[in-house]
Amino acid sequence: MEVSRIIFHVLFIILFAVANFVFVRAIVYRLGLVFRAREARFNEDARTNLNLGFRIKSFVENVLLQKKNFKEPLRGIMHAFIFYGFIVYLIHTSSQMVAGIFGWGMDDPYSFTLIGSLISEDLEHTYTAILNFVSILVLIGLGFFAWRRWIQKAHGLDVHSPASAIVIGMISTLMISTILGEGAKSVASVYNVADADFIAAGLGSLWKSIGVDYDRADIAFQVMWWGHILTVFAFMLYVPTSKHAHLIFAPVNYFFATDTPKGALSKMNLEDETGVWGSNRVEDFPWPNLLDGLSCIECGRCQVQCPANRTGKVLNPKAIIVELKHALLEKMVEVDNVSAGKTKEEAADAVAALDTGVINTYEGLSEEALWGCTTCYACVEACPVGNNQVNAIIEMRRHLVQVETKMSPELQGAFTKMENNSNPWGVGAHTRADWAEGLGVKTMAEDSNVDLLYWVGCAGAFDERNKSITKSFVKILQKAEVNFGILGTEEGCSGDSARRGGNEYLYQTLAQQNIDTMNGYNVKKIVTACPHCYNTIKNEYPQFGGNYEVMHHSDYINQLAKEKKIDVTVAEDANSGKYTYHDSCYLGRYNDNYENPRDLVKKVSGGKLVEAVDNKTKGLCCGAGGAQMWMEEQNNDRVNVKRTKQLIDTGATTIATACPFCITMITDGVKSEEKVDMIKVKDIAELVAENLT
Secondary structure, eight states, rough: OOHHHHHHHHHHHHHHHEEEEEEEEHHHHHHHHTTSOOOOOOSSTTOOOOHHHHHHHHHHHIIIIIITTGGGGHHHHHHHHHHHHHHHHHHHHHHHHHHHGGGGOOOOOOOOHHHHTOHHHHHHHHHHHHHHHHHHHHHHHHHHHHHIIIIIIIITTTSSHHHHHHHHHHHHHHHHHHHHHHHHHHBBOOOOGGSSOOOHHHHHHHHTTHHHHHHHHHHHHHHHHHHHHHHOOOHHHHGGGGGGGGGHHHHHHHHHHSSSOOOOOOOOOTTTOOOSOOOOBBBGGBBHHHHHHHHOOOOOOHHHHHHHHHOOOOOOOHHHHHHHHHHHHHHHHHHHHHHTTTHHHHHHHHTTOOOOOOOTTSSSHHHHHHTTTTOOOOHHHTTTOOOOOOHHHHHHHHOOOOOOOOOOHHHHHHHHHHHHHTTOOOOOGTTTTGTTTTTTTOOOTTOOOOEEEEEEEHHHHHHHHHHHHEEEEEEEHHHHHOOOOOOOOOOOOOOHHHHTTTTTHHHHHHHHHHHHHHHHHTOOOOEESOOOHHHHHHHTGGGTTTOOOOHHHHHHHOOOOOOTTSSBBBOOOTTOEEEEEEOOOOTTTTTTHHHHHHHHHHHTTTTTOOOOOOGGGGOOOOOOOOTGGSOOOSSSSSHHHHHHHHHTTTTSSSSSSHHHHHHHHHHHHHHHOOOOOTTTTEEHHHHHTTTBO
16 A cells, blocks of 8 residues: 555544544533533423424524525524534535545545445436535525624624634535536536536536646645545634534524423422522523523524613523623533532532622623613524523522522502502502492402303503503403303412513412412313413413413403304404504414414404504514513613504504503503504404404
């Protein structure tokens, strides 16, 4: 065997071994850091009920089929060019790996291909043609993303990123070396131009035009071969330690997805004396929060959609995740180091002596940022790698409230009112059913033999504006002759704002009281006009033994209309006015109910509905969720005003809502824009009740 062949194989094997060792070690080490964190709180039986089918579905849809990436169509297509390009390249790169390791006896390891050797040369030619075409698509995709970052300077890509330049350069080198190599191969001494596809043939002609053909082309092909494989090895060395490690960790993130409802926060075990009440220390975070950090590509989609960030607040959901990654790679490393070689007890003492807190330590994790979140879920909906920024924020709010008792005076006041009167308004609990006086509405205490429990909610019972919605819904139920009842003074606050505000203890107290009351009446079916109550009763009360069929009033009213139990006529102003609908985050993004409210608005408007620029999955929050209803907004650029302006810009004369918080915030927005005389803000129950026949 000639010396050059020996050098070839020895060099290749050394590089192969080093690259793979570093690649695997970096991944295993980072996953080890992630799993040093606290076990995730999923369902009670999360460790025994892994639901492999759901996880495989999540992986196939979001990794292999790129479902979430396509939520932004153009970017999705360009990313698909690159992603599927990598898939196509697996065979090509694997051929090089096999040739480099096992090609000692080959006549020409440079020309070895798996398809040509194992199947047929004709199929190899077809594959090469596809490979060259895909290479061009990958380069187009890379060019698009380079243009967005450095020329367009798209919002969300606001951090200087040498890593992006390095990776784009590497991938470009992989593509260019391949197509140039195939071009050289087409005019080399062992190939004819007639065997090449049009891309290789064109590049072959280019090589010939500069005097590279036959033996010189053989050398050019070999240089391109080495250029490609050396770039692959460099890629393996670099990527696991860069933000582009999302190539590795995002698929892991999607595989570890759980089938818990989107609207369900984790349950804390308040009886566990050794339990963690929220998260501040890096090792106290549930490990999925830290895996999110490794998965993040810093694309800024979450930042662009965040209502707080869009209105100048310091909260940046991208920074939340990126800072958690920094904490993992800095503070969790310290935890790992001081724990090495120690018993469990010794390690615990050593770790306790470390300063591993993240709140206010990292700029993106300031208290102001954490309290700016409306928990609208827009960031989670937008994230292409499956991260959940909201869960991480809630973990830190729990720590602030339950460990450090840090919260705004307004929020603390709302908590106190919930504790004393079971409603955040602080109105006497004994007046909760006063709205129903004279309407012929029975309570469960009077007669529990009902088909449906109407959960009124605090807003519907105590807020003057929302009492009108409550009465309108009752009118609809009575018109449809529904046998329903209310809990009256036995109903308490659902606890949504307490839980989203970080006060898990108060939430569980309120929730358990309500569940005990409803279970005492053997309640099976519930309807409510409040998406916040709807979400927590439907998705979170099962954590405490409250299992019911729960419907939002938009769903129930639409069902009554479809079953012909009510007739809804077109409103008198349908021809002269325009109608638009504002999506509630907790009805839409959390529970995927977009069409029922729209169906009802269309019944009243004669089928006409104008959409705001941000709607459905991208609907802009009203600004009241996540306990923001009870806190002062951080600056003068208010979320509800921004959203109201979008709705006004539709030219609508009637804005329909389906949430008591939303109607309050949008009404205030209309007032601030001095449009009260021109624009009505109505709940869908009011619109239907006004147009019943």
